[in-house]
Amino acid sequence: MATWNNLDTLASYKKLAGLKNHVDIKEAMSGENGATRVAKYSAPMAEGLSFNYAAKQVDDTVLAALAELAEESQLADKFEELYNGAVINTGEKRLVLHHLARRQLGKDVVVDGVNKRDFYVSQQQKAADFANKVHAGEITNAAGEKFTTVVQIGIGGSDLGPRALYIALENWAKENGVAKMEAKFISNVDPDDAAAVLKSTDLAHALFIVVSKSGTTLETLTNEAFVKDALTKAGLNPANHMLAVTSETSPLAKSDDYLEAFFMDDFIGGRYSSSSAVGGVVLSLAFGPEIFARILNGAAEEDKLAANKNILENPDMLDALIGVYERNVQEYPSTAVLPYSQALSRFPAHLQQCDMESNGKSVNRFGEPVNYVTGPTIFGEPGTNGQHSFYQLLHQGTDIVPLQFVGFKNSQIGMDVVIEDSTSQQKLCANVAAQIVAFACGKKDENLNKNFEGGRPSSIIIGEQLTPESLGALLAHFENKIMFQGFLWNVNSFDQEGVQLGKILAKRVLAHDTDGALKSYSDLLNI
Numbered sequence: 001m002a003t004w005n006n007l008d009t010l011a012s013y014k015k016l017a018g019l020k021n022h023v024d025i026k027e028a029m030s031g032e033n034g035a036t037r038v039a040k041y042s043a044p045m046a047e048g049l050s051f052n053y054a055a056k057q058v059d060d061t062v063l064a065a066l067a068e069l070a071e072e073s074q075l076a077d078k079f080e081e082l083y084n085g086a087v088i089n090t091g092e093k094r095l096v097l098h099h100l101a102r103r104q105l106g107k108d109v110v111v112d113g114v115n116k117r118d119f120y121v122s123q124q125q126k127a128a129d130f131a132n133k134v135h136a137g138e139i140t141n142a143a144g145e146k147f148t149t150v151v152q153i154g155i156g157g158s159d160l161g162p163r164a165l166y167i168a169l170e171n172w173a174k175e176n177g178v179a180k181m182e183a184k185f186i187s188n189v190d191p192d193d194a195a196a197v198l199k200s201t202d203l204a205h206a207l208f209i210v211v212s213k214s215g216t217t218l219e220t221l222t223n224e225a226f227v228k229d230a231l232t233k234a235g236l237n238p239a240n241h242m243l244a245v246t247s248e249t250s251p252l253a254k255s256d257d258y259l260e261a262f263f264m265d266d267f268i269g270g271r272y273s274s275s276s277a278v279g280g281v282v283l284s285l286a287f288g289p290e291i292f293a294r295i296l297n298g299a300a301e302e303d304k305l306a307a308n309k310n311i312l313e314n315p316d317m318l319d320a321l322i323g324v325y326e327r328n329v330q331e332y333p334s335t336a337v338l339p340y341s342q343a344l345s346r347f348p349a350h351l352q353q354c355d356m357e358s359n360g361k362s363v364n365r366f367g368e369p370v371n372y373v374t375g376p377t378i379f380g381e382p383g384t385n386g387q388h389s390f391y392q393l394l395h396q397g398t399d400i401v402p403l404q405f406v407g408f409k410n411s412q413i414g415m416d417v418v419i420e421d422s423t424s425q426q427k428l429c430a431n432v433a434a435q436i437v438a439f440a441c442g443k444k445d446e447n448l449n450k451n452f453e454g455g456r457p458s459s460i461i462i463g464e465q466l467t468p469e470s471l472g473a474l475l476a477h478f479e480n481k482i483m484f485q486g487f488l489w490n491v492n493s494f495d496q497e498g499v500q501l502g503k504i505l506a507k508r509v510l511a512h513d514t515d516g517a518l519k520s521y522s523d524l525l526n527i
């Protein structure tokens with residue numbers, strides 16, 4: 001059994017803390033040194049991706065210290081315990097099994113006589129059979145016509161991951177002849193969200209998936225009622241159009257109001273649920289079950305790498321360790337995720353939840369306060385768009401923000417044009433290469449307003465093309481990175497008590513049970 005200790009009690013962490021500002025990234029990345037580092041500091045990921053960390057503040061000394069930290073904090077043992085079914089989610093006393101939805105990495109995990117791998121596979125199979133029947137016209141609307149659109153109703157983990165993955169492959173699927181149904185998403189309780197989607201949807205030919213692990217989320221239940229009302233007003237029977245994805249213990253699971261229900265369980269956290277039926281049903285309907293299976297395969301291949309004890313061969317663990325060095329030793333408060341891929345436009349939003357809801361904690365996994373900083377603020381936008389927006393602060397602002405670039409050699413659609421001797425894809429890639437060097441090396445100017453200090457660290461994940469496999473690997477990489485960081489900070493990355501208070505107060509406002517500031521704000525907003 002691994003032992004769980006606070007980061008600041010570890011001898012290897014104290015050693016690492018002595019390496020503050022050990023690498024001058026400007027100097028390290030300039031001239032031939034830089035070229036050597038780019039070739040040297042790269043770790044292969046699954047599905048042809050690679051994690052290049054040449055422009056991070058590491059050298060062999062820092063890497064050796066990080067390896068000691070990985071060893072002393074038993075990161076590989078903790079991951080092994082997790083995938084073998086230990087109660088890693090101490091706050092809720094739950095297992096953490098999202099990896100098992102992709103592939104079995106270790107022993108059989110059996111809970112109350114149920115083999116959990118078999119359960120996840122059976123739900124995948126159920127989703128696959130259902131999707132195939134919809135595509136074949138065996139499951140139709142009341143008029144016997146095919147469904148053409150699928151609308152996911154969910155919020156947080158029941159929205160962000162599946163939406164990001166759908167957008168990531170929407171154009172790829174069309175280009176590769178596997179686009180089966182258009183997918184849309186309703187998440188916000190803002191009535192304009194549901195209204196806008198419903199107005200642009202042919203209701204008679206639409207399936208709606210109510211996705212809520214708990215089956216109690218106010219926004220999702222409200223939007224479900226909103227959609228049912230619209231279906232009824234259109235003369236349609238909601239029971240012919242609505243599906244549910246939920247946990248077997250939730251109130252939704254007990255309802256007969258659905259054409260079909262698919263299940264997950266409490267051992268897969270919402271923000272890690274893209275690999276479960278939460279992502280599986282909508283993506284199988286949109287692209288076909290084979291494509292969803294390919295995403296899972298890509299993720300499973302990356303998970304396999306994450307089990308490696310050698311940090312230089314484990315890009316997920318290495319990325320996590322570098323992140324902790326940046327957060328705790330270098331004291332950088334935030335991290336930007338910058339995919340140079342329009343298809344990944346919602347990926348940073350998904351990672352915001354995944355990372356900040358997991359590691360935005362002030363107490364350790366035993367409920368005791370920690371004396372060090374934990375999860376950074378995560379934000380991001382696709383490049384090159386971000387360059388024309390917030391990169392000013394990244395280049396010349398007073399905070400140093402570590403950067404996590406993602407880039408692909410080839411576009412998804414392949415339609416391109418040569419303007420002034422280069423394709424648009426080349427221009428995209430040229431920009432990411434330029435940014436890495438600009439951030440690291442800067443540029444001296446007598447005019448301080450035009451001076452670039454440099455010394456701003458970044459890494460880049462490079463792939464051939466964004467495909468179902470590489471997308472799955474990318475998803476798993478970040479999930480695993482966040483998991484390892486949670487281990488290092490000794491926090492429970494798998495609960496989210498911090499979201500409860502606002503929900504309770506909102507209920508009081510709606511029940512007109514308010515006083516003080518809450519009453520004043522209620523009055524100001526005319527509730």
Ligand SMILES: O=P(O)(O)OC[C@H]1O[C@H](O)[C@H](O)[C@@H](O)[C@@H]1O
Binds near residue numbers: 156157158212213217
């Ligand atoms: O899937 P649900 O149970 O409806 O939960 C939806 C979301 O809402 C909660 O408030 C949590 O903050 C999220 O972690 C969760 O993903």
